[in-house]
Amino acid sequence: MTAWLLRRFLQMLLVIFGVVTLAFVFAYIVPANPARMVAGPQASPAAVASIAHQLGLDRSVWSQYVSFLGRILHGNLGVSFALQGRTVAGEIWLALPYTAVLAFGGILWEIVIGIPAGIIAAYRPRSVVDRFATFGALLGLSAPPFWLGLMLIYFLAYKVSWFPLNGVGHPLIWYMILPSFTLGVGGAAFYSRMVRTTVRQVLRSPFIEFARLKGMPERTILFRHVLRHALTPVVTMLGMDLGYFLGGVLIIESIFGIPGVGQLAYSSISTLDVPMITGTVLVAAVFMVFMSFVVDVAYTFIDPRVRLNVGK
């Protein structure tokens, strides 16, 4: 088990190393000249060349790669080209709390709506609740987030001022309710369908019949015997969702004017701010890889059969 954990951890580091390398390659092969971007369109060739030298762009690929790796290892993601004098790490650090609250909020909506809806629908197939949940899921899955976000702003923030229109402020939670809901609705719809399917499947299994034959109350059967099975796939998906959201959710962030990682990445692309692009891509990738590691570990806690297999 410990050996497996260690191996899985090293695997994660290896993937991150690969991502770092890819990020470097992409930054290197960008067709535009970063030195020109920094120097500005009016700068003389000499000035551009001098800036290129400052940035180390005139050195060999390998030498650039090695110093890039060295910087990353020290947590130094470089200095932004577009925002003079600001470090990439610093900017990401400023944007991350907003994205994090948004991401966790989105996950929370997914859990709070998706799981109960799926369970109720599974226990009462073809009931009013089931049909309502099916319809709701269809709506939630097919409503584009930008449309849903705008509708929510129009009705709940503009028509009746229950929520702030956009931006961030105090308390942050207040500003994050609509955005996180918009973010979570698609996932909630998806999870309700997934939970419905798995719960229905588990309810048909012989060990549930045996639990009923034992005379166990329905509540115990649900919480002890059904949910564990139904939640295994959900945990996997939720972990991946969280990793994905933490990398920034551009559409939601821009509709609601949230200065998160997504916006940062987007503006860095439009200004061809290469260190910032590399930095945001790296952060997103690391979250994704790290969450998949967390999911794998969590899996071994939920399902003893996985634990047995990894022990071998």
Added chain:
Amino acid sequence: MPTDHVELALLNDAVVVVDNLSVAFPSRSGSGEVIRSISFSVKAGQRVGLVGESGSGKSLTARAIMQLIPAPGKISAGEIHVGDDLTLATVASAKKWRGTSVAMITQDPLSSLNPLVRIGVQICEMLRHHRNASRADARRRAVELLNAVGIPNPKRTMRQFPSVLSGGMRQRVALAIAISCNPRLLIADEPTTALDVTIQAQVLDLLEKMSQEHNSAVLLISHDLGVVANFCEEILVMYSGKIVESGPTQDILDGPLHPYTRALLTSVPSMTEELPARLSSIAGSPPAGGVDVVGCAFAPRCSLAQAICSEINPELRQLDDPFHDVACHAAGDALWPSVRSQ
């Protein structure tokens, strides 16, 4: 009259009385009856076998007793009474007796235990819920139970998950769970079908031992006449949702009255005589479940069928032995060949 039956059964020390039970899966094409008006009772400590081929309604009878018929099936007629006080079994009353005075184990031990829940928890939850036992008491009793069913290292097994145990061991655990609240009636639905023959014998021995120690009656459901013959004092033979013959095991083995029972017995390969080139089987197949049958359901496969057999449904009746019932028009006739002379 149901009440008369119950009073009589109480005098006879019965722990389950099934009275004119019919179970139906309603469909547009017919009544969908798959169990057709069966009656029987099991006395305290008695071991009764319910035999029949797959689809004959054996397992469904067990689930009807437990009030757990899979939807859309339902009890369409008749009553079931369970326990020492012969409470009327309903979905509501089941809360009081299911798992306690009436327990049941199922066919597939590999899937009847929850793979994600520790074995200890799966036993303790019975005692915690039904007996209000404290955590410590439940654990102590669970270890005793595992010990009693022959699990080698009970304390360790408590912490384990079902997947590390073999099929035989899992059926032992299931049995430990079923007897944890000292049931008056234990229904065992094909408890050994999924196990290999040596393990089968061990589990049956254990079942017998447990039923004797706790004075629990056992209703053993099996398609295997051999298993039932060794284990049970009485046999009920089911065919197409009806009980076609019932009586003490020895009487049925020595002098089967129903042509179906006779055919079943002759299709059991002998262990002492030389085997024929081809094992005998019963030609044809039983009517599809839920189809309304006029007359005797076995008539199309029966070599003794007469005109009356396809017109009138034979009722269970006695010939000369008061404990041996048969539902067959031909039984006892002049045409009826004596089995003993064969």
